[in-house]
Amino acid sequence: MSLADRHPGRATAVAPANIAFVKYWGALDLDRAIPRNPSISMTLSQCVSRTTVEVLAGTGADEVLLAASDDSPPAPAPEAFAGRVRGHLDAIRRWGGGEAAGLRFRVTTANSFPAAAGMASSASGFAALAVAAAAALGRRPDGPELSALARASGSGSAARSTLGGYVEWPAPGSPPEDPRAVQLAPADHWDLRDVIAVVESGPKEVSSLAGHRLAPTSPHFARRQELLPDRLDRVRRAIRGRDVELLGETIEEEAIELHLVAMSSRPSVFYWTPGTLEVLAAVRQMRREGIAAWATMDAGANVHVIVPAADEPAVADALGSLTPVGRVVRDGVGTGPIVVGDDAERGR
Numbered sequence: 001m002s003l004a005d006r007h008p009g010r011a012t013a014v015a016p017a018n019i020a021f022v023k024y025w026g027a028l029d030l031d032r033a034i035p036r037n038p039s040i041s042m043t044l045s046q047c048v049s050r051t052t053v054e055v056l057a058g059t060g061a062d063e064v065l066l067a068a069s070d071d072s073p074p075a076p077a078p079e080a081f082a083g084r085v086r087g088h089l090d091a092i093r094r095w096g097g098g099e100a101a102g103l104r105f106r107v108t109t110a111n112s113f114p115a116a117a118g119m120a121s122s123a124s125g126f127a128a129l130a131v132a133a134a135a136a137l138g139r140r141p142d143g144p145e146l147s148a149l150a151r152a153s154g155s156g157s158a159a160r161s162t163l164g165g166y167v168e169w170p171a172p173g174s175p176p177e178d179p180r181a182v183q184l185a186p187a188d189h190w191d192l193r194d195v196i197a198v199v200e201s202g203p204k205e206v207s208s209l210a211g212h213r214l215a216p217t218s219p220h221f222a223r224r225q226e227l228l229p230d231r232l233d234r235v236r237r238a239i240r241g242r243d244v245e246l247l248g249e250t251i252e253e254e255a256i257e258l259h260l261v262a263m264s265s266r267p268s269v270f271y272w273t274p275g276t277l278e279v280l281a282a283v284r285q286m287r288r289e290g291i292a293a294w295a296t297m298d299a300g301a302n303v304h305v306i307v308p309a310a311d312e313p314a315v316a317d318a319l320g321s322l323t324p325v326g327r328v329v330r331d332g333v334g335t336g337p338i339v340v341g342d343d344a345e346r347g348r
């Protein structure tokens with residue numbers, strides 16, 4: 001009798017998205033998601049993926065279901081997404097070893113934020129998959145091991161979503177062949193907010209994967225590597241000392257440089273839209289008015305505005321009144337993934 005026949009494991013995990021302060025852009029080994037440079041992010045709390053993993057009896061392919069939102073019914077996922085999930089499940093089976101190597105799974109996943117909002121869901125999605133699948137196998141890997149398991153999806157940023165608060169990946173001193181994430185500070189260290197101005201709701205035209213591949217073709221990529229150690233230090237120092245000015249000016253400079261590298265790659269990758277520039281101008285205007293608001297953008301047009309908690313309502317109102325902003329998502333620093341509900345007991 002197999003493990004699946006004896007006691008089908010099942011677990012549900014909720015894992016958050018994150019916003020990168022220093023970006024992962026360019027890889028030493030893209031197939032294994034080994035980054036060219038360390039990255040630092042803030043784990044979010046409201047933008048989450050909820051994923052259930054069940055061990056299925058019998059043989060056949062893994063089933064992958066996707067719900068458009070938390071309260072809509074799940075349906076078979078589009079093949080591109082399902083293929084990535086199956087690839088990640090293969091890595092999880094290898095990690096599980098023994099009987100786990102032969103198991104098949106049903107994965108059901110939903111995002112708290114609409115998929116059409118054009119916001120990153122792979123980090124939260126693959127972190128949730130790693131946590132839920134491990135729990136369904138009766139395993140609870142620790143933070144660094146979990147980050148390695150999430151990274152096996154090919155989404156490097158998922159490695160950072162396995163921990164709460166402020167996270168660095170790879171940790172200083174991580175061997176390049178096995179980069180792991182560490183928490184720089186827990187969520188309650190600093191109550192920062194991320195007010196997301198959604199100016200583009202469709203999927204991005206160029207994936208992060210393609211962006212990583214093209215990054216070294218930019219004449220500015222090598223210079224970026226020289227500048228990064230000091231910038232990483234400034235971000236670590238700003239987090240440690242809760243210095244919003246130091247953090248803000250450093251992350252805005254970093255985001256602009258990421259896009260400079262993308263725009264000057266051959267061929268050029270352009271994520272910004274006129275709406276992005278309008279939000280960036282509004283953020284500068286807020287600063288002139290004395291609000292500590294600073295912008296960062298991942299590989300997309302939407303702008304994440306990082307602010308101290310007290311400024312969040314005013315910043316959200318101001319961003320919401322801009323014509324190109326279709327929606328404002330208010331988020332903040334979160335505590336990381338959890339295994340939820342009765343499923344947690346059954347999956348243990």
Ligand code: DP6
Pocket residue numbers: 019020022023024025039120122123154155156157158207208209212298299
């Ligand atoms: C610009 O390879 O992790 O967001 O799987 O699409 O999340 P996804 O991409 P990944 O690259 C992330 C690129 C980035 C910067 C960052 O999050 O560090």
